[in-house]
Amino acid sequence: MEHDGQLQLYTAVASRLKEAHTRVRALQVPEGVRMALTRKLLVITAAAKHDLAGAARRLERFTEDLDEGRYPDGRR
Template sequence: MERRPEPPYESGDPQEAALYAVVAERLKQAHARVRALNVSEETRVALVRRLLAVTESAKRDLPAAARRLGRIVAELDAGRLPPPPGR
């Protein structure tokens, strides 16, 4: 059976655990922001998928996931939303 790496919050590294907590809180906030947006369902789904991809990538590369989440949040702050699929 293949052994998966430990999640950062179990690694014993306090810096990594702190980053994990920050990313988790920022993801929670980003999901709340996306739910509150007045956008089409297609746009909302596209944004949620991007956030879920960050969640998944955090399991493998936490610093990269934090940077990716930062870019998504910056786009939300600037009002840049993804176009609906098919456009």
């Protein structure tokens, strides 16, 4: 049973990551901001390989920031 729950969470996170990448590509923001957002998504993707539940929480916060228009400044 636990395996089924993990598989469902993996599927949900994968779908939400795909949606987030699509949203970031569609944003009308400076390229530096888009790159910073993409880097954050890549970090979340990498984290999902080791801590799926943690990555799901990070992705939720990332999505909330996108919804609220809170973007990084794009500077390194």
